[in-house]
Amino acid sequence: MKQWVFFMVFxxxxxxxxxxxxxxxxxxxxxxxxETPRRPGAVFSHDxxxxxxxxxxxxxxxxxxxxxxxxxxxxxxxxxxCSDCHGLKSGPENGIPLVRAFHARCxxxxxxxGKGPVxxxxxxxxx
Amino acid sequence: xxxxxxxxMGPMVWIxxxxxxxxxxxxxxxxxxxxxxxxxxxxxxxxxxxxLRSICAWLIPFYPRSTRLRPVYYGVSYLFHILLFVLPxxxxxxxxxxxxxxxxxxxxxxxxxxxxxxxxxxxxLVFFSLRRRLEPDVRFLTSVxxxxxxxxxxxxxxxxFLAYHQVFLYEWMVIAHVLSxxxxxxxxxxxxxxxxxxAPLTRAYTGSEFGHVRHAKDW
Numbered sequence: 001m002k003q004w005v006f007f008m009v010f011x012x013x014x015x016x017x018x019x020x021x022x023x024x025x026x027x028x029x030x031x032x033x034x035e036t037p038r039r040p041g042a043v044f045s046h047d048x049x050x051x052x053x054x055x056x057x058x059x060x061x062x063x064x065x066x067x068x069x070x071x072x073x074x075x076x077x078x079x080x081x082c083s084d085c086h087g088l089k090s091g092p093e094n095g096i097p098l099v100r101a102f103h104a105r106c107x108x109x110x111x112x113x114g115k116g117p118v119x120x121x122x123x124x125x126x127x
Numbered sequence: 128x129x130x131x132x133x134x135x136m137g138p139m140v141w142i143x144x145x146x147x148x149x150x151x152x153x154x155x156x157x158x159x160x161x162x163x164x165x166x167x168x169x170x171x172x173x174x175x176x177x178x179l180r181s182i183c184a185w186l187i188p189f190y191p192r193s194t195r196l197r198p199v200y201y202g203v204s205y206l207f208h209i210l211l212f213v214l215p216x217x218x219x220x221x222x223x224x225x226x227x228x229x230x231x232x233x234x235x236x237x238x239x240x241x242x243x244x245x246x247x248x249x250x251x252l253v254f255f256s257l258r259r260r261l262e263p264d265v266r267f268l269t270s271v272x273x274x275x276x277x278x279x280x281x282x283x284x285x286x287x288f289l290a291y292h293q294v295f296l297y298e299w300m301v302i303a304h305v306l307s308x309x310x311x312x313x314x315x316x317x318x319x320x321x322x323x324x325x326a327p328l329t330r331a332y333t334g335s336e337f338g339h340v341r342h343a344k345d346w
Contacts, residue, residue, distance in 0.1 A: 038219055038238060090230075103227050111133045118129050118136075119301045120220055126293045 026125070033083035033098060042102070042123035053113070062105055069095065135305050136224070143309040150316025155324050173335040181334020182327050184346040191346035200258070207251035210244055211280075215308075217241075220291070238291075245288045252281045276318060282307035 027048075028041035050056050060076035066085075077085075086101040087094040096104065106123065110116035117123050162169055184190055194201040215221060219235040226232040236244075256277050259269040286304035290297060315321060337345035 099223065100226060100230075103223070107227075111129055114129050116129075118132050119298060120223075121290065121293045121297050121301070 029102075033081070034088065039120070039124040040127045042106070043117075043125050044106075044123070053116075132302070135302065135309070137228075139305075139309055143312040147312040147315050150313075151321060151324050154316050154321055158325070158328065169332060172339050173332065174339050177335045177338030178331030179334075180338060181345050182330045184334075184344075185330055203251050203254050207248060207255075210248050210251075214241060214244055214248065214284075242288070242291065245284055248284050249281065249288070252277055252284070276320070279307070279311055279314065283311055 026043045027045040029044045031037040031041035055061060059078055060074075063077045063080070065072040065075040065077050082101060083098055086096055086098040088098055090097040090100070106116075107118050110118050188205050189195055189198070189201065214236070217234070217236045218241055219238055222232050222235050256274060259265055259273055259277075283304055286300050286307060289295075290300040290304050294300075311320075315323065333345050337343045
């Protein structure tokens with residue numbers, strides 16, 4: 001009985017702390033390119049991330065330019081959004097659709113560097 | 128930590144899938160070999176027609192008489208077995224991971240529907256567990272191992288449900304979800320879960336004996 005009460009109190013504290021420390025104020029990627037987003041926009045603070053990851057001089061890593069499936073060295077595309085090139089549906093003209101592009105860019109880099117979130121809910125935090 | 132997560136969500140998925148598929152395949156081959164060596168007479172009256180007839184009859188919900196005599200148990204059982212395949216295969220999060228690693232995707236269930244169906248699977252497992260405790264004749268045939276097997280199926284669904292809702296200990300919940308799912312796949316060929324392939328074989332044998340020898344139906 002004592003253990004049961006302890007367990008219920010534990011669950012209650014977890015639930016309340018979840019409400020109190022909700023992450024509403026976090027910066028997120030704009031999910032408006034998706035017609036019907038199925039997950040909350042990924043938590044991402046552009047400047048904070050790049051400072052931490054040491055990417056301040058390497059804009060073209062994410063803001064890259066590809067022509068005929070070849071990376072154009074020395075050019076970058078800060079004036080465009082990801083969805084300008086990466087369409088929603090995959091097809092012959094759209095080899096890497098938007099969802100896959102985001103996941104490949106963020107998650108695979110986090111795996112390669114051994115740092116940063118890699119699980120679904122670590123980026124797509126509940127709002 | 129990322130290296131560990133990368134391993135359990137990468138190579139370990141394929142290792143468990145291979146153990147699951149080849150484990151069942153080897154088990155199937157082994158059973159056929161054993162029958163050929165030791166129980167040759169079984170094959171003498173087994174026919175494809177009577178085997179398939181029986182398997183098909185038992186695949187139609189509530190068609191066999193004994194399923195109509197116990198509608199609640201069989202109703203829960205049908206629903207549970209269908210969802211056990213449909214939910215993980217058509218879950219959006221799983222399809223996204225598949226798309227990421229193999230560039231393969233297919234239509235996904237609505238998340239809200241998947242959520243309710245997950246609860247249905249959890250309730251069905253609680254029902255099976257209670258049945259094993261409360262129904263005297265089933266209780267007689269039940270050992271701790273049966274409850275452990277139910278727990279093994281329960282774990283990936285409960286941890287998946289809690290992880291989706293990000294209620295508490297999110298990272299650990301996903302890790303527990305992935306590991307328990309892989310463990311479940313791995314133990315299928317080595318446990319009673321291999322009824323995935325042995326049940327149709329039993330059906331084929333019974334269907335042949337009833338159909339081909341006794342000229343009767345076994346449903």
